[in-house]
Each structure stands twice: as structure tokens, then as C-alpha cells.
Amino acid sequence: MVEIHCHACGGFISEPERISYLLPSNIKTAAAPHSAFCMCARPVVYGPPPGYVSSSGMEMPDHPKA
Numbered sequence: 001m002v003e004i005h006c007h008a009c010g011g012f013i014s015e016p017e018r019i020s021y022l023l024p025s026n027i028k029t030a031a032a033p034h035s036a037f038c039m040c041a042r043p044v045v046y047g048p049p050p051g052y053v054s055s056s057g058m059e060m061p062d063h064p065k066a
């Protein structure tokens with residue numbers, strides 16, 4: 001299982017379906033990840049959302065490596 005940390009507060013995101021994905025072009029300053037839970041109303045992750053197909057032709061697998 002992949003741990004996802006909120007880039008706004010650095011907390012661990014327990015509800016991935018609530019993540020707001022931002023593309024790298026929108027990155028400002030990412031908080032350092034820590035072990036506490038993210039308490040943001042809308043957790044922020046810098047990166048393409050699952051299923052995002054980049055213009056390079058590379059497709060992300062639906063199932064990340066275990």
C-alpha cells in the first residue's frame with residue numbers, strides 16, 4: 001500500500017478520494033511529510049491524479065507495484 005502525504009501540511013492522507021491533485025507547474029512549497037494524519041478539508045498532492053495520461057505517451061498503471 002502506498003502512503004500518501006498531504007503536500008499542504010505534510011500529514012498522512014487517510015481518504016485519498018478527497019485529494020486535490022495539482023500539476024507540478026502549480027507547485028509552490030511542499031510541507032515535509034510526517035506521520036500525523038492530514039486534517040485538511042481538501043488534502044493537496046503535487047502530481048498527476050491516478051489515471052492521468054501525460055503528453056509523453058507514458059500511461060500510469062492502474063495498479064501500483066506492491
Ligand SMILES: [Zn+2]
Nearest residue numbers: 006009038040
Ligand atoms: Zn493536509
